[in-house]
Structure formats: structure tokens, C-alpha cells
Amino acid sequence: MSTLRLEIVTPERTVYDKDVNMVVARGVDGDLGIMPQHIPLVTPLKIAPVKAKIGNNDEYIAVHGGFMEVRKDKVVILAESAELGSDIDVHRAQQAKERAQDRLNHKQSEVDHRRAELALQRALTRIRVGGGE
Amino acid sequence: MAKGMREIKRQIKSTQNMKQITKAMELVAAANLKRAQNAALAGRPYADKLKEVVSSIAGGGGSVKHPMLQSREVKKTAYIVFTSDRGLAGGLNSGLLKKFVDTLKSKHKSKAEYDLFVIGRKGRDYLKRRDYAVVQDVIGVPDSPKFADVKAIASAAVGGFEQGTYDEVYLVYNRFINALTQLPTVKQLLPLDAAAIGATKQAGPSAGYEYEPSPEAVLNVLLPKYAETLVYSALLENKASEFGSRMTAMSNATKNATKRINELTLTYNRARQAAITQEIAEIVGGANALS
Numbered sequence: 194m195s196t197l198r199l200e201i202v203t204p205e206r207t208v209y210d211k212d213v214n215m216v217v218a219r220g221v222d223g224d225l226g227i228m229p230q231h232i233p234l235v236t237p238l239k240i241a242p243v244k245a246k247i248g249n250n251d252e253y254i255a256v257h258g259g260f261m262e263v264r265k266d267k268v269v270i271l272a273e274s275a276e277l278g279s280d281i282d283v284h285r286a287q288q289a290k291e292r293a294q295d296r297l298n299h300k301q302s303e304v305d306h307r308r309a310e311l312a313l314q315r316a317l318t319r320i321r322v323g324g325g326e
Numbered sequence: 327m328a329k330g331m332r333e334i335k336r337q338i339k340s341t342q343n344m345k346q347i348t349k350a351m352e353l354v355a356a357a358n359l360k361r362a363q364n365a366a367l368a369g370r371p372y373a374d375k376l377k378e379v380v381s382s383i384a385g386g387g388g389s390v391k392h393p394m395l396q397s398r399e400v401k402k403t404a405y406i407v408f409t410s411d412r413g414l415a416g417g418l419n420s421g422l423l424k425k426f427v428d429t430l431k432s433k434h435k436s437k438a439e440y441d442l443f444v445i446g447r448k449g450r451d452y453l454k455r456r457d458y459a460v461v462q463d464v465i466g467v468p469d470s471p472k473f474a475d476v477k478a479i480a481s482a483a484v485g486g487f488e489q490g491t492y493d494e495v496y497l498v499y500n501r502f503i504n505a506l507t508q509l510p511t512v513k514q515l516l517p518l519d520a521a522a523i524g525a526t527k528q529a530g531p532s533a534g535y536e537y538e539p540s541p542e543a544v545l546n547v548l549l550p551k552y553a554e555t556l557v558y559s560a561l562l563e564n565k566a567s568e569f570g571s572r573m574t575a576m577s578n579a580t581k582n583a584t585k586r587i588n589e590l591t592l593t594y595n596r597a598r599q600a601a602i603t604q605e606i607a608e609i610v611g612g613a614n615a616l617s
Contacts, residue, residue: 202371202372202375203372203473204369204372204373204473204555204558205365205368205369205472205473206368207368207371220538221538221539221543222538222539232536233534233535233536234535234536234537234538235379235383235535235536235537235538235544236537236538236539236544237543237544237547237548259551260379260544260547260548260551262375262379262535269375271372271375271376271551273473273477273551274473274474
């Protein structure tokens with residue numbers, strides 16, 4: 194099976210660098226499945242898990258925003274932060290999720306609301322990738 | 327004589343203690359410098375990639391217009407000033423702040439024309455003491471800073487530009503040249519220099535990208551990120567400068583201490599010899615008087 198290179202880079206380090214068979218990411222307009230020989234593409238990403246398919250295994254990486262650049266044999270994801278499942282503290286993410294939900298339930302200014310929503314998304318992404326569900 | 331000798335001995339001891347401290351600080355700074363350089367290197371792929379994509383969009387379309395790429399009439403300027411939290415780093419902070427204050431005085435007539443964002447205790451204290459309006463400050467940035475440490479301040483300045491509060495954003499930091507040389511720099515961050523971005527166009531791949539949902543939308547997301555990344559890399563560079571400068575300053579201090587110890591030891595030995603000679607002379611004198 195042909196492969197493509199998936200790199201996930203943050204300002205601090207390269208989080209992920211492997212050959213995979215398929216990448217599934219959530220772009221701003223919806224989910225995208227990228228296989229080798231995809232047309233070159235650039236799109237911003239939403240806060241969501243990115244799935245990397247290697248053979249019959251799936252690996253999940255929590256990617257918090259950023260964007261994706263697709264080339265024929267390579268996918269580069271640039272994000273402000275990204276975490277592998279093994280690096281995630283699920284307990285902490287659960288707490289963050291509860292905090293964020295709590296804040297959403299109380300009426301607040303629009304900025305706070307937006308911020309809490311983003312925090313909630315990040316927490317949910319972390320929990321899913323960290324295997325907390 | 328004996329009293330003078332004790333005095334000198336005490337001075338030697340205290341200089342030795344000082345030398346130990348400066349030596350330790352030098353070593354710590356050297357280790358931190360190494361780490362800061364590595365961090366700057368680790369962040370480079372991200373920054374390069376962003377720049378590549380931004381330039382391929384900005385250069386490719388030609389028609390793409392974005393407020394962050396266009397200069398407008400300057401009514402209000404924001405400065406992001408990077409300093410260190412701790413001193414004992416030679417002339418690092420004072421050199422930078424002096425240059426910065428000179429720039430402010432030559433460019434602006436009144437204090438209403440600019441806002442300051444300050445990172446680092448030294449800069450904050452210096453500027454607050456002189457009654458400059460510090461809008462936001464961050465202190466206690468760790469030795470190996472994370473992106474999150476400057477995110478708030480970077481978004482505030484970049485967001486201010488996007489909303490039209492600021493018409494220009496400058497970075498004020500020490501450019502790291504090598505461990506011995508750091509250059510105080512005032513660099514324009516926004517509006518982004520379209521020419522500089524376009525200049526790297528040839529380096530990037532000329533692959534015709536497809537943009538989803540549209541080139542403008544992608545640019546809207548990318549440019550603020552790119553600007554924030556530049557802020558982060560300025561922070562990393564300033565950190566490296568801080569350690570480099572501290573290392574040099576401490577190495578000089580250690581050298582001076584060694585020199586001083588040698589001088590003092592020499593004086594001490596002379597005084598000791600003089601005391602012994604005098605004692606012998608006294609004994610001989612006494613023995614002669616008896617015989």
C-alpha cells in the first residue's frame with residue numbers, strides 16, 4: 194500500500210513524523226480524508242482529533258487548530274499545540290471540560306462565551322485522543 | 327602589620343566567594359544558552375513552513391489583498407518590548423531600553439501615540455518608573471519559553487492591529503548574533519513586509535495549491551498566526567541573547583576576580599614577608615644587645 198508522510202509541527206517541536214496510509218482531519222468546511230497523490234491543498238483546521246491510518250491501525254493526535262498543507266506525498270500540519278494520546282492527562286482534560294461547560298451555562302459576555310467554547314472543544318478532543326471515553 | 331594582613335586575607339576570601347558565584351552563573355548561563363539555541367532551532371521548521379505558505383499565497387494570486395499586508399496612515403503604534411526578568415546580564419537590558427526610549431522620543435510627539443506591551447521584569451520596572459503607559463506585561467517567562475507564554479500578549483497586539491486600534495506594531499528585542507554580540511533591534515512586525523515575503527517566493531515550491539475554502543480565508547487564518555510566530559521567535563532570540571550576554575558578563579567577572587585574588591595574594595605575601603623580616607631583625611637586635 195502506498196504511503197504518505199505525515200508531519201505535525203508546533204512552534205516548539207515536531208510532534209509527529211511518520212509514514213501513514215491515510216490522514217483524516219477536520220477542515221473548516223468539514224472532514225477531509227487525504228490519501229497519497231492528493232492534489233496540493235491548504236486549509237485551516239478545526240480543533241479536533243486527526244486520524245492517521247497505518248495499515249489496519251489508527252493513531253489519533255489531538256490537534257488544536259492550525260492548518261494543513263497537503264502535497265502529493267506529504268502532509269504537513271502546523272498547529273499551535275498538538276499532543277499524542279500518550280502525552281495527554283485525561284483526568285485534567287475531564288476537569289477542563291467540566292469547567293468549560295460550567296462557564297457556558299452561566300450567561301457571560303460574548304468573548305468569554307467564545308473562549309469557553311474553544312476550551313471545551315480542546316478538552317473534548319484531548320479526552321477522545323487520550324482514550325477517556 | 328598583623329592587622330593589615332588579616333584585612334587582606336578577608337578580602338581574598340570574599341573575592342573567592344564572589345568568583346565562585348560568578349563562575350557558577352557563567353556555567354548555568356552557558357547551559358541555558360545551549361538550550362535556548364536548540365529551542366530557536368526547533369521552532370524554525372514551523373516558522374519557515376508558515377512563511378512558505380503565506381508567500382505562496384501572497385505571491386501567487388497577486389490580487390490577494392489583506393489589511394495585514396498593507397500600510398496605512400499611522401495614528402497609533404504598538405511596541406512589544408522584550409527584556410529579561412533578572413539582571414547581571416551586562417548591558418543587555420539597559421542598552422535595549424536606552425535605544426528604545428531614544429526611538430520613542432524621535433518618532434513620537436506625545437505619549438498618546440503609542441502603547442507598550444512589555445515582557446520581562448526589567449523592562450516593565452524601567453518603563454513604569456518613567457511613566458510610560460504599559461498596556462500589558464508578562465513577567466516570569468521560564469528559561470525555555472513555551473508558545474503559550476507569549477500567546478496572550480501577541481494576540482493582544484496583533485488583534486489590536488486587525489481591529490484598527492494600532493496602525494503599526496514593532497518588536498523591540500536583542501538580536502542574537504553570537505554569544506559575545508547581541509544587537510538591540512527595533513523591528514517592524516505589522517503591517518507585514520510584503521516585499522520580504524515575496525522575496526522568498528522562489529525558494530518555496532511552485533505547486534499550484536488549492537485553497538479551502540478560499541485563498542483569502544486561508545490568509546485570514548494564516549497571517550495572524552504568522553505574526554504571532556514572529557513574536558515567539560523574537561522571544562526565543564531575546565532569551566538566547568540574555569544567556570549569551572550573561573555568560574560573557576560573568577566570564578569577565580570571573581576573570582577580574584582571579585586577577586584581583588592574584589594581586590591581593592601578592593600583597594599579602596609581601597606583608598607576611600615584611601612581618602617575618604621585622605621579627606628576625608628584632609630578635610637579632612635583642613641578641614646583640616645581650617652579648
